[in-house]
Structures are given as structure tokens and as C-alpha cells.
């Protein structure tokens with residue numbers, strides 16, 4: 001009887017032991033389970049990210065396709081817009097999408113030369129001549145003359161002391177050297193026979209208009225010296241000194257007087273950007 005009781009106690013102890021061990025062993029799979037769960041979660045996250053990346057890449061490939069399929073743009077501006085919008089799209093995306101960024105950049109780089117070639121713009125429009133004066137509008141030859149080109153037109157160069165009178169009654173004499181404007185328009189730009197006027201436009205917005213008759217005139221006067229006769233000129237030199245190009249285009253329109261008392265100085269246009277013939 002006592003042995004049986006002892007056995008019972010032993011059984012109970014064993015049971016408790018077993019339960020305690022089982023308790024421990026049930027914990028272990030729990031941890032492993034959560035590990036697996038975590039791994040599954042990570043896999044899910046990675047898969048999700050991959051999917052996202054694919055979407056991003058697909059979209060960029062689509063964008064590239066759009067660029068490829070589009071007809072040749074009319075001008076360089078359009079091309080730039082395309083390039084910029086491509087970059088905008090990249091900016092809004094995951095930053096670690098280097099591959100996709102590279103791909104788009106390459107595409108843009110590849111496209112540029114094509115489109116510039118296709119544009120077939122006249123050389124003057126693509127590469128602006130430095131310190132040049134433009135003649136546009138109602139002429140046979142729209143032209144852009146550099147300072148060196150003007151200096152080489154020796155047969156139409158004119159220089160003299162010009163008399164000036166301004167709004168305040170201030171007078172003066174200034175030595176100018178330049179080209180005869182009418183001869184420039186007639187001989188170098190093939191001005192149209194029906195041209196009626198010209199506009200001289202400066203980089204600061206100052207603008208003076210003359211009729212063709214005024215431009216043709218070769219006998220402007222100096223009210224203080226009846227022996228003089230002047231054409232309108234585009235001067236690049238004043239008092240023996242060339243204009244400083246850092247001040248603006250080195251050209252100034254100079255005109256004499258039509259009669260005594262004629263206020264001619266406000267008609268002198270400095271920093272000329274262009275001459276428009278109408």
C-alpha cells in the first residue's frame with residue numbers, strides 16, 4: 001500500500017516534470033513559428049518591393065517608349081521639355097532606383113544629337129555671333145554682322161566730327177567712325193525696294209524709327225559748319241576709342257541735323273541690338 005502511494009507520488013512528480021518539459025518544448029516551436037512568420041513577412045515585403053520596382057521600371061520603359069515613338073519635335077525647346085519631364089518623373093520615385101535613372105538619362109543623351117540634326121536650323125540661329133548687329137525684316141538677306149566684318153567694309157566706312165544738340169540746348173562735337181547705314185542696307189542686306197521704314201532697337205529697349213527717305217539721305221547738316229554733309233552711320237568708335245563690349249553691343253547710330261535747331265542727339269541710339277526693316 002505504501003509502495004503504491006510512493007509510486008503515485010512518483011507518477012505525480014513525473015507528470016509535473018513531463019508537463020514542465022512539454023511546457024518548455026511548446027515554447028520553442030512558438031519562437032520558431034514567429035521566426036518563420038517574420039521570414040514570411042520579410043519575403044512578402046521583398047516581393048512587394050520587387051513588384052513596386054517593376055512598376056517603376058515598367059513606367060520608365062513606357063516613358064522611354066513615348067520618347068522613342070514621338071515624332072521629331074519642332075524645336076529644341078520641346079526637346080528640353082521632354083528631358084525635364086523625364087527627370088521630374090525620376091525625382092518623384094524611389095531614390096535607390098539607380099538602374100532606372102541611368103536608363104532614362106542614357107535615353108535622353110541618345111536622343112539629343114538626333115533632334116538637333118533634324119532641326120536643320122540656319123547656322124546663325126544655332127550659334128549666335130558674338131558682338132554682332134542683326135538686320136531683319138524686309139530685306140533680301142537677313143544678316144548678322146560682327147564688328148570685324150563691319151570693319152572690313154572699307155568702301156562704306158565714314159568718319160567725321162558730328163555736331164549734336166540735345167533737349168536741354170547742350171551742343172557738342174564728337175568724332176565718330178563707322179559704316180554708312182544706307183549703303184550697308186542697300187549693298188550688304190539687299191533692302192527691298194518697297195521698304196518704307198526701319199526701327200533701330202537697343203538692348204535697353206530704347207528704340208528710334210526712321211523713314212527710308214531719312215535713312216537714304218547723305219546730306220545731314222552741322223548748323224555750325226555749312227561745309228559739312230553727313231550720312232547716318234553705325235559707329236563702333238567714338239573719339240578714337242572703340243566701345244567697351246562689357247557695356248553692351250559696341251554700336252551707336254549717329255545722325256546729323258536736318259536744319260538749324262534740329263535736336264538730333266536723342267536720335268542717337270547706343271547699344272544697338274538689331275535693325276528691323278519694314
Ligand SMILES: Nc1nc2c(c(=O)[nH]1)N[C@H]1C(S)=C(S)[C@@H](COP(=O)(O)O)O[C@H]1N2
Pocket residue numbers: 166167202203204206265266267268269270271
Ligand atoms: N540705347 C539708348 N540710346 C540712347 C538713349 C537711351 O536711353 N538708350 N538715350 C538717348 C538720349 S535721349 C540722348 S540725349 C542721348 C544721350 O547720349 P549720351 O548718353 O552719350 O549723352 O542718347 C540717346 N540714345
Ligand SMILES: [Mo]
Pocket residue numbers: 166167265266
Ligand atoms: Mo536725351
